[in-house]
Amino acid sequence: xxxxxxITRLYNGVPAVDAVTMTVETGTVTVIVGTSGSGKTTLLRMxxxxxxxxxxxxxxxxxxxxxxxxxxxxxxxxYAIQGHGLFPHHTVARNIxxxxxxxxxxxxxxxxRVDELLRLFSMExxxxxxRYPGELSGGQQQRVGVARALASRxxxxxxDEPFGALDPVIxxxxxxxxxxxxxxxxxxxxxxxxxxxxxxxxxxxxAVMDSGQLVQHGTPAEIITRPATEFVADMVGRVERPLRxxxxxxxxxLVEEGVAEGEALPVDASLRDALSVCLWTGRAAVPVxxxxxxxxxxxxxxxxxxxxxxx
Amino acid sequence: MNAKGSAGxxxxxxxxFAVLGLAAMLAPFMTLAANRxxxxxxxxxxxxxxxxxxxxGLLSLAAGLALGLLAAWxxxxxxxxxxxxxxxxxxxxxxxxxxxxxxxxYARVSPAAGFWCLLAVFILLMSDALGNLAPGPLARAAxxxxxxxxxxxxxxxxxxxxxxxxxxxxxxxxxxxxxxxRHLGLAFGSLAIAGVIxxxxxxxxxxxxxxxxxxxxxxxxxxxxxxxxxxxxxxPILGWVGQTVPGAQSIGIAGIGFAPAFxxxxxxxxxxxxxxxxxxxxxxxxxxxxxxxxxxxxxxxxLLRVELPLGLPVILTGVxxxxxxxxxxxxxxxxxxGGGFGTFVFQGLNQTATDLILLGALxxxxxxxxxxxxxxxxxxxxxxxPEATA
Numbered sequence: 087x088x089x090x091x092x093i094t095r096l097y098n099g100v101p102a103v104d105a106v107t108m109t110v111e112t113g114t115v116t117v118i119v120g121t122s123g124s125g126k127t128t129l130l131r132m133x134x135x136x137x138x139x140x141x142x143x144x145x146x147x148x149x150x151x152x153x154x155x156x157x158x159x160x161x162x163x164x165y166a167i168q169g170h171g172l173f174p175h176h177t178v179a180r181n182i183x184x185x186x187x188x189x190x191x192x193x194x195x196x197x198x199r200v201d202e203l204l205r206l207f208s209m210e211x212x213x214x215x216x217r218y219p220g221e222l223s224g225g226q227q228q229r230v231g232v233a234r235a236l237a238s239r240x241x242x243x244x245x246d247e248p249f250g251a252l253d254p255v256i257x258x259x260x261x262x263x264x265x266x267x268x269x270x271x272x273x274x275x276x277x278x279x280x281x282x283x284x285x286x287x288x289x290x291x292x293a294v295m296d297s298g299q300l301v302q303h304g305t306p307a308e309i310i311t312r313p314a315t316e317f318v319a320d321m322v323g324r325v326e327r328p329l330r331x332x333x334x335x336x337x338x339x340l341v342e343e344g345v346a347e348g349e350a351l352p353v354d355a356s357l358r359d360a361l362s363v364c365l366w367t368g369r370a371a372v373p374v375x376x377x378x379x380x381x382x383x384x385x386x387x388x389x390x391x392x393x394x395x396x397x
Numbered sequence: 398m399n400a401k402g403s404a405g406x407x408x409x410x411x412x413x414f415a416v417l418g419l420a421a422m423l424a425p426f427m428t429l430a431a432n433r434x435x436x437x438x439x440x441x442x443x444x445x446x447x448x449x450x451x452x453x454g455l456l457s458l459a460a461g462l463a464l465g466l467l468a469a470w471x472x473x474x475x476x477x478x479x480x481x482x483x484x485x486x487x488x489x490x491x492x493x494x495x496x497x498x499x500x501x502x503y504a505r506v507s508p509a510a511g512f513w514c515l516l517a518v519f520i521l522l523m524s525d526a527l528g529n530l531a532p533g534p535l536a537r538a539a540x541x542x543x544x545x546x547x548x549x550x551x552x553x554x555x556x557x558x559x560x561x562x563x564x565x566x567x568x569x570x571x572x573x574x575x576x577x578x579r580h581l582g583l584a585f586g587s588l589a590i591a592g593v594i595x596x597x598x599x600x601x602x603x604x605x606x607x608x609x610x611x612x613x614x615x616x617x618x619x620x621x622x623x624x625x626x627x628x629x630x631x632x633p634i635l636g637w638v639g640q641t642v643p644g645a646q647s648i649g650i651a652g653i654g655f656a657p658a659f660x661x662x663x664x665x666x667x668x669x670x671x672x673x674x675x676x677x678x679x680x681x682x683x684x685x686x687x688x689x690x691x692x693x694x695x696x697x698x699x700l701l702r703v704e705l706p707l708g709l710p711v712i713l714t715g716v717x718x719x720x721x722x723x724x725x726x727x728x729x730x731x732x733x734x735g736g737g738f739g740t741f742v743f744q745g746l747n748q749t750a751t752d753l754i755l756l757g758a759l760x761x762x763x764x765x766x767x768x769x770x771x772x773x774x775x776x777x778x779x780x781x782x783p784e785a786t787a
Contacts, residue, residue: 136691160693171688175706185692234692244691 087112088133088242088274093142095128102128104298105142110291112147115268115275117285119321120295126278129295130244133276134163146241161188164243168250170231172219178204178230179215185238203233206267225256232264236273245277249284261287282321286310286330294318306334311396328393332357337374337384340392346371346383353381357392360384408468414522418462418481421514422455426488429496432503433561433750439509445492454491457484458515465522471529478523485515490556497559505561507752534777541770561752562759565741569756572740577760579655579736583727584764587659588719591666596712598667599674600700609675616668624729627664631657632733658735662726666719673715677708710780717772724765728757 088110095103103125110116120126131137133144135156144151151159164185172181180187182203183196191199201211207229219227228248235243248264249257265288268275279285285292286306293303294317302314310331313319322330337360338353350373351360363372364386371385422442430437442458443451461481465474489508496506532540557563566573602609622630636652639645650656681704689699705712731739741757744750 134691157693157695160691162693165688165691167684167688167691169684171682171684171691173685173689173703174682188693188698231688 087147088276089145089148090129090133091143091145093129093132093139093144095125095132095137096140101125101140101298103132103139106295106298106300108293108300108303110274110276112274113272114290115265115277115288116291116293117289118276118278118293118295119280119282119285121280121321123297124295125298126280126295127246130246130276130278133242133244134160134165136160161185161238162241164235164238164240166232166235166243166245166248168247170219170227170251172227172231172234174219177216177218178209178222181219181230182234182237184234185240189238191238199237203237206270207233207263224252225260228252228256228260229263232267236267236271241274243273243275245275247279248277250279257284264288282323282330286333294321307331310334329358329361331396332361332389332393335392337372340384340388341374341382342385342388344371344383345380346373346385348372350375350380351384352376357384357389361386361389364389406468407466408474408525410525411466411468411474411522414465414518414525415462418458418515418518421511421518422458424511424514425509426511427492427496428507428509429500430505430507430561431501433505433565433752434748437505437507440492440496442488442511445488446495450491450495451488454484454488457481457487461519461522465526471526474526475523475530478519478526481515481519481522485512485519486551486557488512489560493557493559505564505752506559507561534774537770537777538774541767541774545767562755565750565752565756569741573756576736576738576740576757580724580727580738580761580764583655583659583662583730583735583737584720584723584768587662587666587723588716590659590663591670591719592716594663595667595670596674599671599712600678602671602675603678603704604696613668613672613675616671619664620668624661624665624726625732627661628657628729628733631661635660653734655730655735657733658727658730658737662723662730665726666723669715669718669722673718674708674712677711677715678704679708680711681707710776713772713776713779717769717776720768720772721765724761724768728761731757 090106090108090110092105092107093103094101094105106125106129108116118126118129128137132139133151135151146162173184176184179197179200182200183191186196186199200215204211204214209226209229214222214226214230219230222230228251232245232248235245249260252260261284264275267273277288286309289306291303292306292309294301294309294314296315296317302309302318304312309318310322310327313322333356335357336353337351337355337357340357341353346369348363348367348369351363353374353376360372364370370387371383373383374381424441425439426442426445427440428437429440442455445451457480461477461479461484464477464480467473467477489512493506497504527537527540551557552563558567598612602612632652635650635657639651639656642650678700685703685707686699689703694702727735727737728739728742730737731741731743738757738761742754743757745753745755745757
């Protein structure tokens, strides 16, 4: 559990982060969203003490980070940033093994861990171990950057706009990968972004920052349906609001008996996907399948009713 | 493919070299003087000896220039340059005994303007062809060693020992070796001291912008002091130190001699060393530094694992600048009794003995050239990582 306790950072007397208190449960993804200058990156950087808090403290599993030397603390916390920050003169293997090397792991252990991570990110170790970052595509560089941040099995992974430099298609794939790997490893992640779409896709909890203050902290559904301030409502977007809400609900929730024409959607597709198919094909229902077997359908009516059923 | 199309095309530098080379072939190739002081008679290449002896040399010069025209085949241009150089030395070796025969006991023969111009032309042709071939650092090292071996062989064989400059050398063997050691001591010793001071200073300047703002202008100012003035300034300063500080004189600190020359060279070395260290350390991508900090590297680990390896090519380029600069500047040390090849240059100037000047100048040029090429090879060897795309 990560407890952020009334943490404040002043620049020339002006607070960039103003008494933010927030708790992050182990094994969850928290996404901090805000416009530029909202203090979201400063808040993130105070967790691994790249910025020193002016007051307040952060506790990781009850232990105050102020009691640990900053560089020792940072070796326990994964850190992935926009533009990946890979070392251009080191191979992929050496980049991924950087933190284990700092922690004096044995060469065999580092090598085994590097291969394990490369496979986790669908990169064949034999092909990629000895390449240099300059020889990789943007998406591959970003995956190596995240693999490096996970290498020492950190208590916590901090990510600062990790997908910001990727094109939209690769970004979506990278987000799906991150979600899959996080579920598999049970990692605790705090991620900063300015993109509400990304926040809703990835987050268990969304924290919205505005002018240095935490204005709302809740599940994506809460943020969409009960925005605490005008600012949060603007961030979600009034036009996108119903679609964002539907994107959170899997079709399995509304599946009913019956048949429908057309190509079937998997049960873990979202209601937004189903709605899109209905609108595009002009049909009133979409068939749903699970592991290649038809299990029923979801109707346009039901989707509409579900969208209205917000509190 | 396009070889056929470009085979007909002539290399633009090749044309220039051919024109310059042909003109130089008309210029006096050697001079014959009654003794080492007086001006000699100029002799053109085809009058050096009987036509049967000079013709092969002249033909290989012309052939070398012609081969240098073929833009599409850098290897053949390379061979042309080698052929031309061989022709030059052939003419030199053939001409020397022929001219000296019956010319008197004190007669001296020397290469003249034509020889030097052709030498420059063929060396330029060779480096132009090399530039097109773009050989790797190891191939360049092999070429450098081969060229030095060839030169050593020619000098060792004694085929040139009747040339005036070699006679000057023959009379001064111990002094020459002493000057060589002194020259290396001045150039490399001052570089070593500048490194010991300059690298840590560069690292400090990299970390503290205020220090950088204060140090770099001072070093730039030192660099602008003309070398003669700098050596002159050292005389009263070190003279005073030698007389007032106890024990200073016993370790060789005095107004003239090795110490002031050495110190002046150290001063000249500091700007390139510090400046390139700062530039090299700043060359690491900021996101990589941020990542290194974020993963828990200490300042020292960031320096050793990220900043220094990434900045090494730029830092070594600074060392190269210093080395070449100091080998040249150390000549001036001869003026204040610092030793080195400058001794011969200034002795030769006083005696108006051109070949004695050359005995100091030619080894200096060779040394600087070899140092520059060797350092370039080293810089390429440490630049082993592909460029980052981000």
